[in-house]
Amino acid sequence: MFESMMHAAFWLSVLQIIAIDILLGGDNAVVIALACRKLPAHQRNKGIAWGVVGAIALRIVLIFFALQLLALPFLKVVGALLLLWIGVKLMQPEDDEGHGNIEGSTHLMGAIKTIVVADAVMSLDNVIAVAGAAKGDLGLVVFGIVVSIPIIVWGSKFVLRLMDRFPAVITLGAALLGWIAGGMVVGDVTLQPLLQGLPGWLHYLTSAVGAVFVVTLGGWLARRRTREGAGVAELTLADAPRGAGDK
């Protein structure tokens, strides 16, 4: 790892991993906060702490499996396709479908279970992307996990604000996922023999194609789904507004 630190490619991977962690890690914290909302006050911090520990442990296990799997024939192609899909999905506006049923549990164990199950699913995109960006460098994988921890714990509001203020961040993130996917395809063991005689810059080409593909398709789908003039989504508040009526 220390030798590779000299290379620009290493630092590029580091930046990619940080970007992935920021883009795909923010919602974990939201689920943790939601799952612990209904716990009694003295258990809430305990629930959050154990939830975070569980999420991180799970992420380590998942990334271990991801690295093993990506070495198998053809699975890098599958991983790349998944990344393309995650990238396209990242660019879609929020929808009302797919609402789950996890209410804040009133028991500590229930809350922790919720967090771990949700995190298993939510970490999956992050894990595939980090495994792709790390290109098998275990040091980078560990780095990716370490960077994701503060984001899981404290970063959700920051990430939400960042995306609210600078929507271009989302497009750049989607492009990055497409880029990683494009590079991943040519790294697949089944494709290696076929690519023998081809020039070394090929992976730049496929990466660029991946990035353009994700941004184009994602942008097109997002435009199709954007509903204009839906009005402001105001929440009804339990305590009636005071003073002048709400007109």
Added chain:
Amino acid sequence: MKVLIPVDGSENAVRAVAHVLALRRETPALEIHLLAVQIPIDGHARSFVSKEALEDYHREEGLAALASARKQLDEAGVAYSHHVAIGHVADTIVRYARERGFDRIVMGSHGRTGLLHLLMGSVAREVSQRSSVPVTLVKPDEAAR
């Protein structure tokens, strides 16, 4: 006159409310509305959390953001309405003011420090650029008068 004060629980809101209270001395017939805009939660979190739980969460966070401004107005003995909406912050403020026929938006600017200052300060800027309703931005030194 109908005045909208978008609040985020920061010093910004305190200054904006102070400014409106000062305005009110000249124009007692002010109709004051506080608005806390919550950024929607996208992505996977939505598939694990029920709509109700998510709304409760936004409501709670919104009321927390409203708390200091409400206390300020309560202490001044002024009537007001308060609201929580979900959406892109600047966009929602602009649309809310337009749709509900407000005459003015009063916002504090530059209440945060560091990176958050950079991020949040620009909400006020974006609102003032895009709003068809007149916007008053209250900067830290102005509120001291």
